[in-house]
Amino acid sequence: MTSTGTPGGTGRAATLSHVAREAGVSLATASRAINGSTNRSVREDLRQRVLDAAERLNYSPNANAQAMARGRTATLGLIVHDISDPFFSTIAAGVTEAADAAGLAVTLANTQHDAEREVGFIQTLQNLRARAIILIGGRQDDDAANERLREALASYQERGGAAAMVGQPILGVKAVHVDNRGASAALARSLHGLGYRRFAVLGGPERHLTAAERREGFCEALAELGCPVADDAVIASPFVRDGGHDAMVELMRRALDVEVVFAVNDVMALGAMTAAREAGLDLPRDMAFAGFDDIYALRDVTPTLSTVRIDMVDIGRQVTALALGEEDRELVTASGEVVLRESTPGPQ
Amino acid sequence: MTSTGTPGGTGRAATLSHVAREAGVSLATASRAINGSTNRSVREDLRQRVLDAAERLNYSPNANAQAMARGRTATLGLIVHDISDPFFSTIAAGVTEAADAAGLAVTLANTQHDAEREVGFIQTLQNLRARAIILIGGRQDDDAANERLREALASYQERGGAAAMVGQPILGVKAVHVDNRGASAALARSLHGLGYRRFAVLGGPERHLTAAERREGFCEALAELGCPVADDAVIASPFVRDGGHDAMVELMRRALDVEVVFAVNDVMALGAMTAAREAGLDLPRDMAFAGFDDIYALRDVTPTLSTVRIDMVDIGRQVTALALGEEDRELVTASGEVVLRESTPGPQ
């Protein structure tokens, strides 16, 4: 049997028209047979003929054409600060899992911590007519930048796009917000309960909202316990591993009397521990450490790091559910669980 | 001034036709003005009128429509086994960086180590008419699975798609292949040079080609040095952190006389070190360890881990260059550099 509608063998893909011709049915019927989405309104034998023809011609539906005709895509946009950071890549795993279950392809945008690129990527995803956009990562206290983001997201949503984020709910979109303040306070109380009294905080960037929430939650709880953290025991630095390392170097330079260091995220804590070791400290004997997030890597460091555990994969799933409207809340608060490990054995 | 062609305010996006009407030019002129790609064949004042109109109407070009009309997309497909694994997420960072530079959006597919899903994602990316597909991750020695993959990729390439991969060049696409064998051999010689004589290998899955290359390169080099690794000192296990952990448990159960353990990747080595510690060993005194990849996390473990350093970000860039045809080689070999750290201080 010779294929009537086969396109030339040199790279031209078979279209639905070719399939229809090959199967001896109309374009409409072929479309219905292959899609069958709403109502199965095509006779079984015809459907089979179409499916066979499609198989023979190695037909691949053109998603762009479908997007045009249907008026919507099956694309989900995911914007992260740094995909190589375990915090983001773990959440991304949750997002891809949920997106997959929903039949959506994930378009990944890596901003490299550049807020302006976030806006640019929203534009790109708007152009792609992504069905939803998910934004991961704490916001900065920067009104101008936030306003631009807000506008971009508003414009996107006005055109029918859905959006959700992980972070502070200040951009006019649904959000999964980690209870940074409460969990950090709980961590502070736990450490205080262990007997620690002299604290330092590697507090991240001044204007980084997540860093601020963790810093403040921690310090306020200690203040309430009558054990305030001295101002010069709070060191600002970037929210990344090297930031933690460098902040620890600065802390040691100040030669304060400190028992335990809280870094506002795990990668910073790990960098800080390394800095402490480089300075000759013996951990956890000479200095206790705690972090936040509970990234996988913590399982294999020594001493194992006390931290606040958040379920990043699940946060990824949840923010996807929000974005896809499978969950109608506007704000989901993710709680953190204090996990005490070897790095905080209690004061010697 | 009232906008002539403005669509209703309720979510309907402005199209190029609206922009053209608003600017008082034809659709074609508007298209040329906004695109200006090939030849700048539109009068400056008109161009400005169009751009202003687009701005006013908050015009967002429909990438799907452009894809239809142009016959190509600006999408790059990226398929990884597990985006939350630092090896993959770091390479992904390189890919997104390069894709960004090339003006391409990255569609991320996370297979969760399921080979069948790789084939499925290739189909999806084919449907999306992705301009190129990048496949990251070592292959299995599984002819049936590889054949299905090969077919899927061949079909994709016949239709004009480009493809490249990181891993063994056995799928008929361009590849960046790490010199696992050579680098592992070099590592073996370095360790031997330190004086180690009693080796064990946490060798990953039997049929995992990358694992096999590293395992064999390591063992063969030692054999050549007259210091063969005993068969029962090579433990098979999954290529992930827990695999390394469990393999180490098994190794210790066998109670062999071992000085140094080579795990075929870093996350396995980290899991193995934790297992050794759980068993009460003091590292590196009681046991030396070495891994492969040099993931970022190694900087902050104790003892710091000896390994083979590969530049994963650059590998991501390179495989993207291959996929986009910016590099016309079929095969790029990425070399690894032996890095000796505290975990291999030499026999006591």
Add this chain to the structure above:
DNA sequence: TTGTATGCGTTATCAA
């Protein structure tokens, strides 16, 4: 340089 008209591959509306 500008405009007209056609086609890209689907879906969906409307008749039959």
Add this chain to the structure above:
DNA sequence: TTGATAACGCATACAA
């Protein structure tokens, strides 16, 4: 249940 046919939004060959 099936088949014509009109969108969908844009790029471009061709004509002016």
